[in-house]
Amino acid sequence: xxxxxxxxxxxxxxxxxxxxxxxxxxxxxxxxxxxxxxxxxxxxxxxxxxxxxxxxxxxxxxxxxxxxxxxxxxxxxxxxxxxxxxxxxxxxxxxxxxxxxxxxxxxxxxxxxxxxxxxxxxxxxxxxxxxxxxxxxxxxxxxxxxxxxxxxxxxxxxxxxxxxxxxxxxxxxxxxxxxxxxx
Numbered sequence: 001x002x003x004x005x006x007x008x009x010x011x012x013x014x015x016x017x018x019x020x021x022x023x024x025x026x027x028x029x030x031x032x033x034x035x036x037x038x039x040x041x042x043x044x045x046x047x048x049x050x051x052x053x054x055x056x057x058x059x060x061x062x063x064x065x066x067x068x069x070x071x072x073x074x075x076x077x078x079x080x081x082x083x084x085x086x087x088x089x090x091x092x093x094x095x096x097x098x099x100x101x102x103x104x105x106x107x108x109x110x111x112x113x114x115x116x117x118x119x120x121x122x123x124x125x126x127x128x129x130x131x132x133x134x135x136x137x138x139x140x141x142x143x144x145x146x147x148x149x150x151x152x153x154x155x156x157x158x159x160x161x162x163x164x165x166x167x168x169x170x171x172x173x174x175x176x177x178x179x180x181x182x183x
Contacts, residue, residue: 055119056168063160070153073140082146091154092161099162102128106167110178117174125163132156 077083107120132152140149175181 056164056171059160059164059167063157063164066160067157070157073153074150077146077150080146083150088150088154091151092158095155095158096162096165099159099164100166101162102159103163103166103170106163106170108167108170108174110174110180112178115180117171117180119167119171125159128159129156132159 074083074085074088078085078088102125105124106122108117110116111118132155136149136152136156139145139152172181
């Protein structure tokens with residue numbers, strides 16, 4: 001009887017081991033399938049993100065976000081007498097053409113295979129906006145020069161708006177040029 005129970009224990013132990021091994025192999029296979037499908041999904045999503053409509057809507061979203069945040073700051077500073085809406089409008093309008101000119105350095109090309117215009121990251125613009133945002137933060141919180149911070153906020157909004165307009169115009173021209181859309 002002792003031998004029988006030892007044999008049964010060995011069998012059940014080896015059965016459990018093989019069942020565990022099969023489970024682990026199946027889990028590993030399933031896990032590899034999930035990882036591969038996740039890689040394909042991420043690559044597909046990255047491809048979609050490079051297309052112009054996604055990038056344009058992202059830039060519109062960022063411009064609206066900055067406009068709301070800066071609008072709150074403008075309202076507070078105008079109420080305190082540091083700035084006027086006329087100055088805000090004038091400075092923004094002055095920097096829109098500069099943003100439009102900056103749009104010409106945005107790397108973009110027409111991809112005939114996917115029938116879309118793809119945009120790449122513009123490091124010059126990214127660096128410029130970060131420098132301006134840091135300068136705005138320093139001007140308002142460290143040096144307490146609200147009027148300088150307001151001018152910097154106007155510059156940021158003007159450059160962002162002009163650049164967005166320039167990108168939209170360039171994308172539309174590329175789409176028409178390569179036959180992705182009709183006149």
